[in-house]
Amino acid sequence: MFDNLTNRLSRVMKTMRGEARLTESNTQEMLREVRMALLEADVSLPVVREFIAKVKEKALGEEVAGSLSPGQALVGVVHKELTALMGADLGEHATELSLASQPPAIILMAGLQGAGKTTTTGKLAKLLHSGNYHQNGKKGAAKKVLVVSADVYRPAAIEQLKTVATQVGVDFFASDSSQKPQDIAKAALDHAKRHYYDVLIVDTAGRLGIDEAMMQEISQLHKLLNPVETLFVVDAMQGQDAVNVAKAFSEALPLTGVVLTKLDGDARGGAALSVRHITGKPLKFIGVSEKLDGLEPFHPERMAQRVLGMGDIVSLVEKVQSNIDIAEAEKMAKKIKSGTGFDLNDFRDQLQQVKKMGDMGSLLEKLPAQFAQAASQMQSGQAEKQMRRTEGILNSMTPEERSKPDLLKASRKRRIAAGAGVPVQEVNRLLKQFEQMQGMMKQFKKGGMGKMMRGMNALKGMGSGLGAFGGFGKKR
Numbered sequence: 001m002f003d004n005l006t007n008r009l010s011r012v013m014k015t016m017r018g019e020a021r022l023t024e025s026n027t028q029e030m031l032r033e034v035r036m037a038l039l040e041a042d043v044s045l046p047v048v049r050e051f052i053a054k055v056k057e058k059a060l061g062e063e064v065a066g067s068l069s070p071g072q073a074l075v076g077v078v079h080k081e082l083t084a085l086m087g088a089d090l091g092e093h094a095t096e097l098s099l100a101s102q103p104p105a106i107i108l109m110a111g112l113q114g115a116g117k118t119t120t121t122g123k124l125a126k127l128l129h130s131g132n133y134h135q136n137g138k139k140g141a142a143k144k145v146l147v148v149s150a151d152v153y154r155p156a157a158i159e160q161l162k163t164v165a166t167q168v169g170v171d172f173f174a175s176d177s178s179q180k181p182q183d184i185a186k187a188a189l190d191h192a193k194r195h196y197y198d199v200l201i202v203d204t205a206g207r208l209g210i211d212e213a214m215m216q217e218i219s220q221l222h223k224l225l226n227p228v229e230t231l232f233v234v235d236a237m238q239g240q241d242a243v244n245v246a247k248a249f250s251e252a253l254p255l256t257g258v259v260l261t262k263l264d265g266d267a268r269g270g271a272a273l274s275v276r277h278i279t280g281k282p283l284k285f286i287g288v289s290e291k292l293d294g295l296e297p298f299h300p301e302r303m304a305q306r307v308l309g310m311g312d313i314v315s316l317v318e319k320v321q322s323n324i325d326i327a328e329a330e331k332m333a334k335k336i337k338s339g340t341g342f343d344l345n346d347f348r349d350q351l352q353q354v355k356k357m358g359d360m361g362s363l364l365e366k367l368p369a370q371f372a373q374a375a376s377q378m379q380s381g382q383a384e385k386q387m388r389r390t391e392g393i394l395n396s397m398t399p400e401e402r403s404k405p406d407l408l409k410a411s412r413k414r415r416i417a418a419g420a421g422v423p424v425q426e427v428n429r430l431l432k433q434f435e436q437m438q439g440m441m442k443q444f445k446k447g448g449m450g451k452m453m454r455g456m457n458a459l460k461g462m463g464s465g466l467g468a469f470g471g472f473g474k475k476r
Helices: 003-015 024-040 045-059 070-085 117-130 157-168 181-194 212-225 241-252 270-279 300-307 313-323 326-338 344-356 360-364 369-376 380-395 399-403 410-420 424-446 449-460
Strands: 105-110 145-149 171-173 199-203 229-235 257-261 283-287 295-297
Touching: 024 045, 024 070, 045 070, 045 270, 070 270, 070 300, 105 117, 105 212, 117 145, 117 157, 117 199, 117 229, 117 257, 117 283, 117 295, 145 157, 145 181, 157 171, 171 181, 181 199, 181 212, 212 241, 229 241, 229 270, 241 270, 257 270, 344 380, 344 399, 380 410, 380 424, 410 424
Parallel strands: 105 199, 105 229, 145 171, 145 199, 229 257, 257 283
Antiparallel strands: 283 295
């Protein structure tokens, strides 16, 4: 997302070295590059004009402090304005869900067909059910969630939500395509009240385009339910058209926030800025993968940092902390430090911990630009494929074989390879890498850092620095 902007800023910064302050002449070229990058990213023209005007006003005459170059100083101004444009001007907690109401707190999902409303409904339900959200800057409590579909037009829409609800572990209120949306909403609300649900999420019907009947229907649902949150779900790949859709929905409904989906696709990201500007409402969540845990809270400052190639280390750490068993990690760290006792059972456990962190691609995007580019060379899709293959090999071994790899002779290796559906060479490669990793641990115990680093370099030659941990690197 916004790769062009990052690259253009980096190039122009190099041309502005050695100047004492930002002036109109040395700022003009930089702003031209920013303008072009935003337009190429499908940000609407009115938004670009207003943004550039604000940056120019703030930048001109600003002293370049300390060791900063004029280019770096201008990036600082761009970062502040980009953060404000993305929603920081609405307040510190504006991007959080507002659930302070008498239960059930009702969340109404709105948007065009194909934007990802139903999947986002399931993702949001999972987030609330697991307590992985924040209110007033603090981690929220796990909620009892009920979901219902009022989409009686799209074939299998109701069944799709039922399937998603089952997968994320929340309750589903049954409805039928022969019913009217208002009747479904009334019945679901009554059920939620009688069974003491904390949150009711209502998935509404979408259309392929904006029409009057659609707007009237969702407006009536809003009056009936009086939701505490009305979230507009928009596809990041809509580009310029997202502006027209956002305008229509914001005029028909008192929106409280926006959810931007499909940021893991080929989206150029302009919708993130345009929709926020047009609706005047905060971006609350972003969809970063197709998986049901692929919904993340939106943080304006962190996203601005990612746009400018600074990465989002805070979100990366939060993702790790929420998915990794800290006690188990500390126990494993002690084993590694001692240089003894670490076997293939432990190795398999580590792979499963890594899998819990979710999509590799979305994790790599949170790294600063220079690291993300290096990491992306490993091809995250290939890494995940290799990880599954490695786990298959380990699962084909008996617990005794994993604890005593020396038992693995030719006949056992053939059995393991057949069970995992891989050539015997793959089993041999995994065992070889594990032996080298154990050698590195022994060097670590002895304090032989130089030897250990040479061992790591040898492993990199086999594919990548992650090769030691299950062959995640490029296949030879």
